Amino acid sequence: MSEYIENVLRQIKEKNINEPEYLQAVEEVLKTIKPVIAKHPEYQNLAILERMTEPERIITFRVPWVDDNGKINVNRGYRIQFNGLIGPYKGGLRFDPSVNQSIMKFLGFEQIFKNALTGLPIGGAKGGSDFDPKHKSDMEIMRFCQSFMTELQRHIGPDVDVPAGDIGVGAREIGYLYGQYRRIKDRYDGGVLTGKGLEYGGSLARTEATGYGLIYFMREMLKANGGQSLEGKTVTISGSGNVAIYACEKAQMLGAKVVAMSDSNGCIYDENGIDLAVIKQIKEVERGRIKEYLKYHQNAKYIEKTSADSPIWEIKTDIALPCATQNEVTLISAKKLVENGVIAIGEGANMPCEIAATEYFLEKGVLVAPAKAANAGGVATSAIEMSQNSMRYYLSFEQVDNMLEAIMVNIFKSSQEACETYNLGNNYVAGANIAAFTKLAKAMIAQGII
Ligand code: NDP
16 A cells, blocks of 8 residues: 555544544545555645545534433434535435444545545535434424434535435435424425425435446446346345335346345345335335245245344345445355355445455455445435426436436446556446545645645
8 A cells, every 4th residue: 555545544543543434434445546646646745635534524413302201312413514525515314323423424434435426516424313213103203303403404405415314214204304494494495305205395216216226337337247137136135225125126127036135133035036015015114124024925034133244145146235234244244145156246335345345255256336336326316306406397207217327327437447547457346436536636636725
């Protein structure tokens, strides 16, 4: 690694010693941009890496709310406005007990690269709370969202910062958040949040976008490597939330056989192919556990998760799509997948593979569609939602889906071109990082020392 990169990494480690996820995300990017730094020694004098790895602003706030028993609860809220170089800050909100500053910073950092890859004018941010939405009543969710937005509204706006959903934040939460924002501001600011309901400014195809986009990217990657396709391939998908469900839908549409999905408790394996209508009923309607799939398909198997190594990665598959959370594919899981003949990994979740797992896949010739590129379809479609709000206009499902598809094809091309420029073969992990970094560094230089 270059001396400049090593020095910056050391300083970042010293300054952020208690933030392992953030350090992992930074290390993963800096390791891969070595050839760009070698080609551009001027970046060191301009302190490009030091500036890019320091968030523009970190906001934390108290979120008090009253539960159904009249008890007062206090959670911590976050918004990390990481980098507004190329547009309003943009990135999701995560409600999960695991949320802390390290996880928010890793997600915000990744978001600036992802958003740059979309080719659309959006900066990077992330936010959320350590609030656990599981087992809460609708009214508790509403009261929490209202309290969260009462503070967050000071910091966001359609041209300032535009949050969206992420783990634990779906259409219901966005509705409550938007309602409270509108009530306080007393004006139409439709573009302040994305992932809205279709009745009040949402975009068709936003719900499907991240999962569909992941499969469009996968399709391009397979095509570019020996003219392969998804037709007839076996697929396993972790998670059964927004990203996982629509990745499954598009994979099935393209002729793949999805045999397993999961939630945080365990996974189901259905050798006849997953019945997605049942998954949607359990997860989108009943908000139940994936184990309940067995009520509909007695021949399927349920395997409980008992350690950090998820049982879903022990199932034989051609393509694995981690679509749940960070570091869900450990090195042990990666070895199991390779042993079972996996040919491609598509990262629907953010940073789902440990660095050692990604390195192992690449070493073994497994294709890796990296999260920053492969799951960028969600935020890209959010940007299309913002445009529709500004135009006071709605596009059809087909129009948005076509735009999404074109964006994903283009992201794949940019990643591939960077691989060609720097002789990286089919290491799209490095290719995507380099394509995004190059764009961000140029914008940074143009805007002076800020
Ligand atoms: P959802 O909340 O809709 O679904 C998350 C799914 O992952 C659930 O099935 C959940 O299971 C499972 N999960 C969560 N935490 C864990 C864990 N620690 N171990 C195992 N499984 C877990 O979230 P999304 O589908 O929106 O997001 C999934 C991933 O995709 C995240 O990494 C997110 O950052 C990323 N992403 C999302 C985008 C979007 O548009 N929504 C855009 C780009 C990236 P359970 O119900 O049991 O908790």
